[in-house]
Amino acid sequence: MSDISPNMWEKLPQDEAVAVKSAPSLTYWQDARRRLWANKPAVVSIGFIILLILGAIFGPFFSPYSYSDQNLKLANIPPAFDTYAVTDGEGNTTRFFLNASNFNLYEVDASGHVLGIMRGERKDMLKKQQPFEIAGQAITLDYAKLPARILSADGTELRTSGWSWNMTYLFGTDQLGRDVLVRQLFGARISLTVAFVATLVNFFIGIFYGGIAGYMGGKTDAIMMRIVEIISTVPLTLYVVLLMVVFDSGLLSIIIAIGSVFWVDMARIVRGQILSLKQQDYVAAARTMGASTPRILTRHLLPNAIGPIIITLTMLIPSAIFIESFMSFIGLGVTPPLASWGTLTSEAVETLRAYPHQLFFPAAAISLTMFAFNFLGDGLRDALDPRFRK
Amino acid sequence: MPTYILQRLGMMLLTLWAIVTLTFFLMHAVPGGPFVSEKMLAPEIQAALNAKYGLDQPIWAQYITYLKGILTLDLGPSFKYPGVSVNKMIADGLPVTMRTGLLAVIAVVALGVPLGIIAALNRNKWPDTTVMLIATIGVAIPSYVIATVMLYVFALRLGWVPTFGLDNWRGYILPVFALSGFWVSFVARLTRSSLLETFEQDYMTTARAKGLRPGQVLFKHGLRNSLVPVVTVLGPVVANLITGSFVIEQIFALPGIGRQFVLSITNRDYTAIMGITIFYAAALMVMILIVDLLYAVLDPRIKLSEASA
Amino acid sequence: MSAPVLSVRDLKTSFFSQRGEVQAVRGVSFDVHPGEILGIVGESGSGKSITCMSILRLLKSTGRIMGGSANFDGQDLMALDQGDLRDIRGNKIGMIFQDPMTSLNPTLSVGEQVMETILRHRKATRAEARARAIELFELVRIPSAAERLKSYPHEFSGGMRQRVMIAIALACDPKLLIADEPTTALDVTIQRQILLLLKDLQKRLGMAVILITHDLGVIAEVTDRIVVMYGGLVMETGPVHDLFATPKHPYTQGLLASVPDLRDDTHRRLTPIPGSPPDMAHPPEGCPFTARCPHAMQQCQAALPPVFGEGQGARCWLHHPDAPKVAGVNEVAA
Numbered sequence A: 001m002s003d004i005s006p007n008m009w010e011k012l013p014q015d016e017a018v019a020v021k022s023a024p025s026l027t028y029w030q031d032a033r034r035r036l037w038a039n040k041p042a043v044v045s046i047g048f049i050i051l052l053i054l055g056a057i058f059g060p061f062f063s064p065y066s067y068s069d070q071n072l073k074l075a076n077i078p079p080a081f082d083t084y085a086v087t088d089g090e091g092n093t094t095r096f097f098l099n100a101s102n103f104n105l106y107e108v109d110a111s112g113h114v115l116g117i118m119r120g121e122r123k124d125m126l127k128k129q130q131p132f133e134i135a136g137q138a139i140t141l142d143y144a145k146l147p148a149r150i151l152s153a154d155g156t157e158l159r160t161s162g163w164s165w166n167m168t169y170l171f172g173t174d175q176l177g178r179d180v181l182v183r184q185l186f187g188a189r190i191s192l193t194v195a196f197v198a199t200l201v202n203f204f205i206g207i208f209y210g211g212i213a214g215y216m217g218g219k220t221d222a223i224m225m226r227i228v229e230i231i232s233t234v235p236l237t238l239y240v241v242l243l244m245v246v247f248d249s250g251l252l253s254i255i256i257a258i259g260s261v262f263w264v265d266m267a268r269i270v271r272g273q274i275l276s277l278k279q280q281d282y283v284a285a286a287r288t289m290g291a292s293t294p295r296i297l298t299r300h301l302l303p304n305a306i307g308p309i310i311i312t313l314t315m316l317i318p319s320a321i322f323i324e325s326f327m328s329f330i331g332l333g334v335t336p337p338l339a340s341w342g343t344l345t346s347e348a349v350e351t352l353r354a355y356p357h358q359l360f361f362p363a364a365a366i367s368l369t370m371f372a373f374n375f376l377g378d379g380l381r382d383a384l385d386p387r388f389r390k
Numbered sequence B: 001m002p003t004y005i006l007q008r009l010g011m012m013l014l015t016l017w018a019i020v021t022l023t024f025f026l027m028h029a030v031p032g033g034p035f036v037s038e039k040m041l042a043p044e045i046q047a048a049l050n051a052k053y054g055l056d057q058p059i060w061a062q063y064i065t066y067l068k069g070i071l072t073l074d075l076g077p078s079f080k081y082p083g084v085s086v087n088k089m090i091a092d093g094l095p096v097t098m099r100t101g102l103l104a105v106i107a108v109v110a111l112g113v114p115l116g117i118i119a120a121l122n123r124n125k126w127p128d129t130t131v132m133l134i135a136t137i138g139v140a141i142p143s144y145v146i147a148t149v150m151l152y153v154f155a156l157r158l159g160w161v162p163t164f165g166l167d168n169w170r171g172y173i174l175p176v177f178a179l180s181g182f183w184v185s186f187v188a189r190l191t192r193s194s195l196l197e198t199f200e201q202d203y204m205t206t207a208r209a210k211g212l213r214p215g216q217v218l219f220k221h222g223l224r225n226s227l228v229p230v231v232t233v234l235g236p237v238v239a240n241l242i243t244g245s246f247v248i249e250q251i252f253a254l255p256g257i258g259r260q261f262v263l264s265i266t267n268r269d270y271t272a273i274m275g276i277t278i279f280y281a282a283a284l285m286v287m288i289l290i291v292d293l294l295y296a297v298l299d300p301r302i303k304l305s306e307a308s309a
Numbered sequence C: 001m002s003a004p005v006l007s008v009r010d011l012k013t014s015f016f017s018q019r020g021e022v023q024a025v026r027g028v029s030f031d032v033h034p035g036e037i038l039g040i041v042g043e044s045g046s047g048k049s050i051t052c053m054s055i056l057r058l059l060k061s062t063g064r065i066m067g068g069s070a071n072f073d074g075q076d077l078m079a080l081d082q083g084d085l086r087d088i089r090g091n092k093i094g095m096i097f098q099d100p101m102t103s104l105n106p107t108l109s110v111g112e113q114v115m116e117t118i119l120r121h122r123k124a125t126r127a128e129a130r131a132r133a134i135e136l137f138e139l140v141r142i143p144s145a146a147e148r149l150k151s152y153p154h155e156f157s158g159g160m161r162q163r164v165m166i167a168i169a170l171a172c173d174p175k176l177l178i179a180d181e182p183t184t185a186l187d188v189t190i191q192r193q194i195l196l197l198l199k200d201l202q203k204r205l206g207m208a209v210i211l212i213t214h215d216l217g218v219i220a221e222v223t224d225r226i227v228v229m230y231g232g233l234v235m236e237t238g239p240v241h242d243l244f245a246t247p248k249h250p251y252t253q254g255l256l257a258s259v260p261d262l263r264d265d266t267h268r269r270l271t272p273i274p275g276s277p278p279d280m281a282h283p284p285e286g287c288p289f290t291a292r293c294p295h296a297m298q299q300c301q302a303a304l305p306p307v308f309g310e311g312q313g314a315r316c317w318l319h320h321p322d323a324p325k326v327a328g329v330n331e332v333a334a
């Protein structure tokens, strides 16, 4: 203890001693942004949603097909296939693949472009065989026993020479020979349009309704909230169903139907926020300084209620997407040939036994989108909810 | 307490009346009228039909007639199936819908709550991660996607369960699973977060400071409090099961009310649509009342007489 | 002096979160003797509550005890297995928390909450436990005790709830009662009632009490010895009279200086010393008080001072034999 050097007993300069390291203080939005960026699933989701939006807007322009172009000759083509290769005497190779569910052969080139359906000779209905002449060789399609086989001239089974992606229809075609990829992108367009427009409509109705109820308070509030209570007794989807019965199916109808029903949550949130904010001093201060009602609403109350509102909005988008696809799935949404993820799924269900892969894309699309919006919603809630602020 | 229930019943009647009125006028707002799709109907037949169903009367008279019918629990005849009443349609579909729905509610409680507890108790360890992963999937993926994918995998591919029908208990597995999937996940997540929040409460520390065993702390002090929010979602659960049954009954070809409803919509069977909607509303309100009573049992702070004010 | 009931040595507790380690308690030592009331004072965040929670290992999930011992009844509470520790909690050591509004379970009747403690630690039938609960309610002066057993916490006022908490803590005649700011959340008039009740019960039951408080008036009135905490450390300990008469630590002096007159009821709450306490996520290497201490020296910043002095110990470099003399601290004022 006695080895403390004397100069250590000198007084510290006072200002140096008092200088306390303080962490830089962040504003609400800086803090929220920081938390959101730190949330990996939310960031990935934002990326996914941006890609989805870009794909939905611009994707169809890059496709040679439209969502309604049918090519019945090339129906139910899978997105990938096992190819057979047959070579003639001059070394020219013909490649083709077998669609095991409709027993058609399709010619393809080496890189996986589908060239067309191959014409064979008459089917032998009894032996369940169909002869083809490919690259000068007699090839037989034998579907007597499943899975179907390709037999070469000497009767031995032909082996596949490898597999390839479908370069003509990246996602394959549906039962009417329409390009699945472009229909998917159109589905995204429909789903996102419905979701965003309906959400926006709900947003305004909800803000308006909840804002008035909360701001007026008293009897008006009580009656308005009773009405909301009555409305929300019945599942909101049921109203959408009823409205769709009245309007008849179609894109506009579904937007109106969803847009006019799902505002009750928003109204409740906005009202709650406003009620709690009304108690606070700065609102009273603004009022005593003579600010008008609309001014107080837009200048003071809404900016403070914005966090919970954004959270409710991001939660509303996936439910709108879901309801739209749900309605389309049960046949009350958009009408054919328009594609939405719901109709795509229900079309895929029709061919589920023969072409289960067709279920994959719409199911994956809607699921991933729902995931993304859910993660984003969770992330935003964690980022914006003041209760989680440190 | 009895006055509270009476009050609630009064409120329910009011709500029901509002819904009856709303659906009635919505259905009568359909352009054209119910028989419009039958193009080949001769005008005189159409007039006869209109007369038969009272459509030739002014709308308010029809409305009064309909209200009277409802007061006697008569939802009127079907437009599409002559001689079949909407009551009969509902009665035919009810057993199937009730059974699958009840099983789904049981699944929600019996799976969702324990999964949530397991996750909360093992916070950030593998059981938690696993449960939360499954729950996230269950919340995000629409029920009709789950249903069709399961139909393909378990019925078509593996052949473990029938693709349709409810001839034996196996037939219930997929519909109940698809119907309850979302809410099992939701309740698991809710139970977990609610329990974790409860764990942080001061009274949980008090319970531990008393020397109570972990089981006592969890079940007596923790679970009951964290179940309060879980009970509040049971109302929405039932509502969701109703709409869920529209697709699930269609996908698995179950002869329930949901399928009947969707069928009525495609058939434009307006009286059936109205009747089933009203039936749903009434059933839901009874469920919500039950849930509210349950809620008051769980949390003594909720005074039933005050809740209605 | 008889052997201490509880003897805490070098207790260290940290919290682990995304922000990293927060060292809430950084090596706390003190003794509690039988039949005495030990006061713990210190600014908010100095680690008082965490110290007490650590003694019974009641920390929430993110907290961890990093070292030290707490000897109670010949056993080290820090080394005890969970089962044995549970036999001590609520039985030999009772605990009262700051906020009676949140410390009682809202969904159980108060009677049940008292009785379950008795049933847990005593071989008693429910009827016996009930009788004991009524006795306890009478002890803490809850009127019409028998009827109120059936009530729920929300039907009680704050003061009444704190009485219920005291009844729970006393249910099994503990040897030690830990009361963490038992009156802070209550109305001023109720505060005094509860404190006098505690003091009275302590005398009658002969237990030892650890009383955490912000209120120096309370300290002067009811405690026998004090522990002054700052930055997760004990800055000074000693008999209450010595400490009030001749505070040896600049922090204690600061605390006392902010109290003009102990008899003046209106001014006896702690008013803060200028500056703010250190961030426990990055505790300073030297004396935690350096940034706010009027006498801070180079040495203070360089190294944590040890405790100087027996009986009334102070953790301050000024009490080092080589330290320069500062009037009022290590040099008796003329």
Ligand SMILES: Nc1ncnc2c1ncn2[C@@H]1O[C@H](COP(=O)(O)OP(=O)(O)OP(=O)(O)O)[C@@H](O)[C@H]1O
Binding pocket: C015, C016, C017, C022, C023, C024, C042, C043, C044, C045, C046, C047, C048, C049, C050, C051, C060, C062, C280
């Ligand atoms: N759950 C926790 N997570 C992280 N840090 C915590 C946690 N609980 C307490 N702390 C930190 O531990 C330190 C000590 O807290 P403690 O509650 O013991 O203070 P206190 O002296 O009781 O204050 P008060 O007078 O306000 O009750 C504080 O700096 C606080 O930030």
Ligand code: SF4
Binding pocket: C249, C250, C251, C287, C288, C289, C290, C291, C293, C294, C295, C296, C297, C300, C305, C315, C316, C317, C318
């Ligand atoms: S050690 Fe130094 S800084 Fe700390 S209290 Fe003593 S004099 Fe002040």
Ligand SMILES: [Mg+2]
Binding pocket: C048, C049, C050, C180, C181
């Ligand atoms: Mg404290």
